[in-house]
Amino acid sequence: MRIGLFVPCYVDAVFPEVGVATYKLLKYLGVNVDYPMQQTCCGQPMANAGFEQKAVPLAAHFEDIFQGYDYVVAPSASCAAFVKLNYPRLLEGKHVCQTSDKMMDVCEFLHDVLKVEKLPGVFPHKVSIHNSCHGVRELHLSSPSELNIPRFSKMRDLLSLVEGVTVVEPERVDECCGFGGMFSIEEPEVSVQMGTEKLDSHIATGAEYITGPDSSCLMHLQGIARRQNKPIEFIHVVQILAAGL
Amino acid sequence: MNSKESILSNIRKNSCADYEMPDIAVAAVRYDDSLQQFIDMTKTVGGNAHVVQVDEDINDLIRSYYPEAVNIVSNLPEVTIATGNPDVVAKPQDLDGTDVAVVRGEIGVAENGCVWIPQAVKEKAVYFIAEYLVILLSADKIVNNMHEAYDMLQFSDYGFGTFISGPSKTADIEQALVVGAQSACGVTVLILNHR
Amino acid sequence: MSTKHTKAASAFLSNKSRAQFLNQSIWYVREKRDKVAMQLAEWEELRELSSSIKRHTVTHLDTYLEQFASRAEANGVIVHWAKDADEHNKIVYDILQQHGAKKLVKSKSMLTEECHLNNYLINKGIDVVETDLGERILQLMQVAPSHIVMPAIHLKRQQVGKLFEDKLGSEPGNSDPTYLTRVARLHLRNEFMTADAGLTGANFGVAATGDVVVCTNEGNADMSTSLPPLHIVSMGIEKVIPDYRSLAVFTRLLARSATGQPSTTYTSHFRKARPGCEMHIVLVDNGRSDILANPQHWETLKCLRCGACMNTCPVYRRSGGYSYTYFIPGPIGINLGMLRSPRAYSDNVSACSLCCSCDNVCPAKINLSEQIYSWRQGLDAIHKADPMKKIISSGLKYLYGHPTFYYMGLKYAPLINRLPRNILYNRLNAWGKGRELPTFARKSFSEMWKKGIVR
Numbered sequence: 001m002r003i004g005l006f007v008p009c010y011v012d013a014v015f016p017e018v019g020v021a022t023y024k025l026l027k028y029l030g031v032n033v034d035y036p037m038q039q040t041c042c043g044q045p046m047a048n049a050g051f052e053q054k055a056v057p058l059a060a061h062f063e064d065i066f067q068g069y070d071y072v073v074a075p076s077a078s079c080a081a082f083v084k085l086n087y088p089r090l091l092e093g094k095h096v097c098q099t100s101d102k103m104m105d106v107c108e109f110l111h112d113v114l115k116v117e118k119l120p121g122v123f124p125h126k127v128s129i130h131n132s133c134h135g136v137r138e139l140h141l142s143s144p145s146e147l148n149i150p151r152f153s154k155m156r157d158l159l160s161l162v163e164g165v166t167v168v169e170p171e172r173v174d175e176c177c178g179f180g181g182m183f184s185i186e187e188p189e190v191s192v193q194m195g196t197e198k199l200d201s202h203i204a205t206g207a208e209y210i211t212g213p214d215s216s217c218l219m220h221l222q223g224i225a226r227r228q229n230k231p232i233e234f235i236h237v238v239q240i241l242a243a244g245l
Numbered sequence: 246m247n248s249k250e251s252i253l254s255n256i257r258k259n260s261c262a263d264y265e266m267p268d269i270a271v272a273a274v275r276y277d278d279s280l281q282q283f284i285d286m287t288k289t290v291g292g293n294a295h296v297v298q299v300d301e302d303i304n305d306l307i308r309s310y311y312p313e314a315v316n317i318v319s320n321l322p323e324v325t326i327a328t329g330n331p332d333v334v335a336k337p338q339d340l341d342g343t344d345v346a347v348v349r350g351e352i353g354v355a356e357n358g359c360v361w362i363p364q365a366v367k368e369k370a371v372y373f374i375a376e377y378l379v380i381l382l383s384a385d386k387i388v389n390n391m392h393e394a395y396d397m398l399q400f401s402d403y404g405f406g407t408f409i410s411g412p413s414k415t416a417d418i419e420q421a422l423v424v425g426a427q428s429a430c431g432v433t434v435l436i437l438n439h440r
Numbered sequence: 441m442s443t444k445h446t447k448a449a450s451a452f453l454s455n456k457s458r459a460q461f462l463n464q465s466i467w468y469v470r471e472k473r474d475k476v477a478m479q480l481a482e483w484e485e486l487r488e489l490s491s492s493i494k495r496h497t498v499t500h501l502d503t504y505l506e507q508f509a510s511r512a513e514a515n516g517v518i519v520h521w522a523k524d525a526d527e528h529n530k531i532v533y534d535i536l537q538q539h540g541a542k543k544l545v546k547s548k549s550m551l552t553e554e555c556h557l558n559n560y561l562i563n564k565g566i567d568v569v570e571t572d573l574g575e576r577i578l579q580l581m582q583v584a585p586s587h588i589v590m591p592a593i594h595l596k597r598q599q600v601g602k603l604f605e606d607k608l609g610s611e612p613g614n615s616d617p618t619y620l621t622r623v624a625r626l627h628l629r630n631e632f633m634t635a636d637a638g639l640t641g642a643n644f645g646v647a648a649t650g651d652v653v654v655c656t657n658e659g660n661a662d663m664s665t666s667l668p669p670l671h672i673v674s675m676g677i678e679k680v681i682p683d684y685r686s687l688a689v690f691t692r693l694l695a696r697s698a699t700g701q702p703s704t705t706y707t708s709h710f711r712k713a714r715p716g717c718e719m720h721i722v723l724v725d726n727g728r729s730d731i732l733a734n735p736q737h738w739e740t741l742k743c744l745r746c747g748a749c750m751n752t753c754p755v756y757r758r759s760g761g762y763s764y765t766y767f768i769p770g771p772i773g774i775n776l777g778m779l780r781s782p783r784a785y786s787d788n789v790s791a792c793s794l795c796c797s798c799d800n801v802c803p804a805k806i807n808l809s810e811q812i813y814s815w816r817q818g819l820d821a822i823h824k825a826d827p828m829k830k831i832i833s834s835g836l837k838y839l840y841g842h843p844t845f846y847y848m849g850l851k852y853a854p855l856i857n858r859l860p861r862n863i864l865y866n867r868l869n870a871w872g873k874g875r876e877l878p879t880f881a882r883k884s885f886s887e888m889w890k891k892g893i894v895r
Contacts (some may be wrong), residue, residue: 014878016885040840050816051833133795146800149481176754180793185870189450192874193758210468223875249521252725256502259733267492269685342893357702370666371658404712410703413659417574419597420465421617428659
């Protein structure tokens with residue numbers, strides 16, 4: 001099984017440690033993982049802004065780079081969801097779309113494909129899970145609070161494998177943080193209001209860290225926390241899972 | 246082409262999909278004790294539900310629930326305390342000022358405390374204009390859910406019927422629940438024939 | 441880079457206590473919906489059935505409308521067909537005129553808002569009295585509703601108290617909701633008693649029987665139609681449903697989704713006029729039959745007008761109904777507004793973070809967020825996309841499409857961290873309005889990989 005690692009543009013630039021943790025963890029678990037160069041972005045920022053056609057060349061390029069891998073794994077729920085749900089439509093008639101079926105967020109991959117049951121790390125901290133919208137409602141990382149279906153959370157399952165972690169969740173467990181890509185700058189006041197309330201609800205759990213599958217949400221919340229001088233740390237789930245590696 | 250034809254022809258021209266009617270066979274909620282569920286839901290929606298015992302008289306019960314009522318309106322022969330009959334008023338406005346109206350319900354729905362009342366009086370205003378509404382309902386007419394109710398519901402020749410679930414209410418001011426908006430301020434369901 | 445919605449929402453949020461009040465009040469309704477939805481094991485099955493029944497009905501709309509109209513006519517009800525809002529208004533007025541009706545009491549109908557019926561009739565000398573408490577409050581205030589089910593949710597009791605003092609002579613300083621509701625009851629009772637005609641909307645029109653079904657909590661639709669001798673129903677053509685078996689599904693979903701109640705207090709079926717009286721139904725198209733031809737958006741015709749989507753919408757709850765330029769706000773409003781006129785209502789398309797919560801609460805399973813995304817793609821073609829968004833998107837396309845420049849960008853990005861604050865955080869920096877910029881890593885992942893540091 002050959003895995004192609006996709007490190008999204010903003011993770012590459014702002015949170016490279018998330019990419020590193022992903023790589024280390026997959027290698028530790030015995031996965032044949034490669035990082036093909038020349039990858040840049042999945043195209044979601046333009047698409048959410050209303051210019052999905054500008055993402056088509058990126059999608060075609062993505063297909064080329066990741067040809068031949070069995071799975072494409074990314075530490076970003078929204079990027080994984082974007083590729084999965086939109087690439088077939090964007091590439092219709094132009095390019096055979098294979099990555100849609102192969103694309104997975106790293107939490108999905110660890111939980112559903114590798115079915116990880118043991119992890120070596122210790123992370124003796126209380127963490128509050130940020131259930132990113134695309135992760136919950138498009139990738140089914142956890143049961144959406146609106147639906148009457150059995151409750152589940154893949155991230156809780158994975159975090160329970162790390163010694164010392166105490167997992168909590170905020171009230172309004174999967175309400176949007178307000179990032180939304182370009183929404184964050186087209187409607188900055190609403191975006192910051194949503195983010196502030198989300199941040200405060202995480203802080204109210206008494207957690208030391210806010211953790212989630214999507215660094216974009218964390219980047220937005222972190223920006224607000226720093227501006228408002230609210231002391232709480234941010235960490236991607238995969239970094240906790242890779243603790244000690 | 247008149248508007249009807251124009252609208253229908255536009256619909257036919259524009260329809261871009263075709264879906265079949267689904268089979269409506271849902272395993273809807275059923276209660277072990279639908280009578281108790283009906284009683285509980287009636288209370289939840291702000292009404293009273295009273296199972297009439299063998300030795301109880303409905304007229305005494307109505308008096309005890311509404312001791313200050315003066316104008317009691319009903320066309321049901323068993324309501325001997327009625328002071329007025331909604332079938333003999335000259336106009337529906339004459340029913341304004343009714344303290345208690347006593348009417349018959351035909352189906353009780355356990356899942357939501359609804360009672361189906363097909364119009365059985367000359368002026369349907371009686372169901373809505375009274376300060377308080379008393380509904381007589383037979384215990385053996387309580388069903389589990391709306392699917393069962395809609396399967397068996399009947400109309401009278403008047404061509405009007407209503408499901409009533411508790412008293413009228415509103416939360417339009419600051420989401421504060423106020424019982425008694427434009428219609429009944431209180432509803433009592435007297436459940437008869439319970440064995 | 442901001443739309444009318446952005447600006448209005450910003451103004452709305454500047455009053456912090458009002459904003460908090462609205463968010464809490466409406467979230468509470470979402471919680472109530474959740475509670476009752478979780479009580480029914482068959483909830484998701486009901487939603488799926490509701491969606492399927494509506495899809496079937498809407499794609500066979502001509503058949504069901506004809507059946508509905510002929511049944512209603514067989515029951516002695518007079519059925520009219522209105523191609524558009526103007527025709528609807530004219531028909532309603534003509535009916536009132538024929539009966540010499542001067543005072544009309546009406547229960548809530550978003551369709552009549554859509555058609556601007558009230559102003560039309562008032563200009564022709566008809567006294568129009570809204571009888572839903574929330575709508576009556578707004579009518580007396582001469583403002584529009586801010587939500588389709590809880591129209592006055594944005595108001596505080598003191599505002600209502602002052603209004604009733606001025607207009608209804610209530611006790612000065614008394615803003616207790618129960619007291620105010622009693623004042624309204626007496627006032628509206630008088631209106632019901634003296635009305636010449638009653639107008640209702642229709643939650644459902646049952647094709648198999650010709651019934652018009654109206655759901656209320658207050659009983660105002662029934663009071664409006666039990667006293668005056670004339671009943672007019674304004675019904676959108678998409679409100680028709682096949683039969684009672686379908687109706688059972690919808691009545692189980694509607695109130696639970698809208699307000700978290702197991703049922704509205706009154707679910708009334710109007711099949712015939714009262715003896716000696718008249719009942720009319722005005723079936724209204726006003727663009728609905730055109731929507732059928734739109735492959736991406738025809739499913740908005742499934743809408744039950746329950747308001748669940750706006751209750752869950754995190755953007756609606758933080759901007760309020762008045763921030764939207766269309767009379768229906770929230771996720772369904774964004775879509776309906778664009779269907780009404782993309783040029784006039786494109787400002788609302790920004791009011792969405794694409795969180796998809798609305799899709800999950802919609803009792804008819806309309807793909808609301810997907811449709812909003814789709815409208816966004818079409819904005820540039822009608823010259824309604826913000827130029828800044830286009831510039832940024834083109835810039836990103838170039839940057840990401842040329843890895844050499846991308847890697848160069850990554851190399852120099854950390855310099856941004858060192859720029860002085862007054863350069864970084866200026867009026868042009870929309871991200872900086874409330875957030876610190878992220879810190880660019882000194883070594884990006886791709887650079888570390890290239891240098892063999894990632895092991």
